[in-house]
Amino acid sequence: MMPPPERAGTAREGVLEGTCTRRGVTRATTAEDAAEDLFRALSGPGTSLVMVFCSAEMDLSAFSAALRRRFGDVPVIGCTTAGELGPGGYMRGGAVGLSLSAPDFHAASERIDNLAAFTMAQGHEVVRHALQRLERQMPGLRRDQIFAMVLIDGLSICEETVVSSLHGALGEIPLFGGSAADSLRFQKTPVLYDGEFRSNSAVFTLIACRHPFRVFKTEHFAGYGEKMVVTEADPTRRVVNEINAEPAAREYARLIGLEMEDLTPQIFAARPVVVRVGGMNFVRSIQKVNPDESLTFFCAIDEGIVLTLARGSTDITQDLLRLFDRLRDEMGPPGLVIGCDCILRYLELEQHQLLGRAGRIMAENNVIGFSTFGEQFQAMHVNQTFTGVAIAASGRS
Numbered sequence: 001m002m003p004p005p006e007r008a009g010t011a012r013e014g015v016l017e018g019t020c021t022r023r024g025v026t027r028a029t030t031a032e033d034a035a036e037d038l039f040r041a042l043s044g045p046g047t048s049l050v051m052v053f054c055s056a057e058m059d060l061s062a063f064s065a066a067l068r069r070r071f072g073d074v075p076v077i078g079c080t081t082a083g084e085l086g087p088g089g090y091m092r093g094g095a096v097g098l099s100l101s102a103p104d105f106h107a108a109s110e111r112i113d114n115l116a117a118f119t120m121a122q123g124h125e126v127v128r129h130a131l132q133r134l135e136r137q138m139p140g141l142r143r144d145q146i147f148a149m150v151l152i153d154g155l156s157i158c159e160e161t162v163v164s165s166l167h168g169a170l171g172e173i174p175l176f177g178g179s180a181a182d183s184l185r186f187q188k189t190p191v192l193y194d195g196e197f198r199s200n201s202a203v204f205t206l207i208a209c210r211h212p213f214r215v216f217k218t219e220h221f222a223g224y225g226e227k228m229v230v231t232e233a234d235p236t237r238r239v240v241n242e243i244n245a246e247p248a249a250r251e252y253a254r255l256i257g258l259e260m261e262d263l264t265p266q267i268f269a270a271r272p273v274v275v276r277v278g279g280m281n282f283v284r285s286i287q288k289v290n291p292d293e294s295l296t297f298f299c300a301i302d303e304g305i306v307l308t309l310a311r312g313s314t315d316i317t318q319d320l321l322r323l324f325d326r327l328r329d330e331m332g333p334p335g336l337v338i339g340c341d342c343i344l345r346y347l348e349l350e351q352h353q354l355l356g357r358a359g360r361i362m363a364e365n366n367v368i369g370f371s372t373f374g375e376q377f378q379a380m381h382v383n384q385t386f387t388g389v390a391i392a393a394s395g396r397s
Helices: 031-042 060-071 120-137 159-170 248-255 265-270 316-331 343-351 355-364
Strands: 012-015 021-026 047-055 076-081 084-086 089-091 095-101 105-113 146-152 175-179 191-193 196-198 201-209 213-218 221-234 239-243 273-277 280-284 286-289 295-297 306-312 334-342 367-372 375-377 380-382 386-392
Touching: 021 031, 021 084, 021 334, 031 047, 031 060, 031 095, 047 060, 047 084, 047 105, 047 367, 060 076, 060 196, 076 146, 076 201, 076 367, 084 095, 084 355, 089 355, 095 105, 095 367, 105 120, 105 191, 120 159, 120 201, 146 159, 159 175, 159 380, 175 213, 175 334, 175 367, 175 386, 191 201, 213 316, 213 375, 221 248, 239 248, 248 295, 265 286, 265 343, 280 306, 280 380, 316 334, 316 343, 316 355, 316 386, 334 343, 334 375, 343 355, 343 367, 375 386
Parallel strands: 047 076, 146 175, 334 367
Antiparallel strands: 012 021, 021 095, 047 095, 076 191, 084 089, 084 367, 105 201, 146 201, 175 375, 191 196, 213 386, 221 239, 221 306, 239 295, 273 280, 273 306, 286 295, 334 386, 375 380
């Protein structure tokens, strides 16, 4: 597929040097114009996969139909966001995208519906089917040339089950992903597959890559201070009713030295809690305070869990610089980074006036991605992390 002639206003980024990848961004206000901008930026010979991350304010039905008309048989996957990461850094209210092309990249995607009923056996079947399709495209494919990505409805409350099932079937193939978002409205967070946005769904994708790559996760929090015990919870809804036998929101506010009325998304971003699993700390971020003084979390929570108040061990920008320095040491300069960045990190950056600096670091390292309602890394659903895959600009694996 050859790209059409340039038109005025098109946001075109073109091919990144050394890789069969393209990036694009649009701030168009109509679905047709946004789809046209991304098509002009992302289409090219041998395109094997297109990813699109867009604002939930987009007319999703019109946008998905417009993308399908333009890209035809080329697979297009994606989701709604709480903000986008593109060539200019952080943005909100538009759409960003990337495309991968043969011979360096091949991909196989599977949609998963009815997430609440998803089983371990289905996870194995989804992975097996995707692997078979990928191996037909690239005979002789090695497992160390493959990574997996999952995009999932961020309001489904099913991430833990889905990601653990898929990871159990993947073996040594690394997995990352993000939960779709809709700013902080918490109303509808669908994923895009086969020309349609769907809720209560996920898209699982295997990508074969001829360049060196690294799947990564980073966060800047460490446990400290007060510990607390979840004494009453509804795990199916990720709701904590009581902490230390007191109303959860009131007790959390007391422990961080605030009144319950002062609890906001910015406070939750700055003062999350962590749980220790297998010798490692995992952030458990709070989504909101409920009218009955309970707390809804972004991640799995259960009675009897011991939580520890957390604080940042360093600022996010320093953590990002260390991450990209490490990735360059391991594989060389990244030609493309597909990134899933928690919305609470965005809020923290905004609060500390670091959005511009962090956005420049992301742009300098060719990050395309979105702000999420949660992140997936290997077998875990996590919060307040930046996770994704970095693909080297040159070299063959």
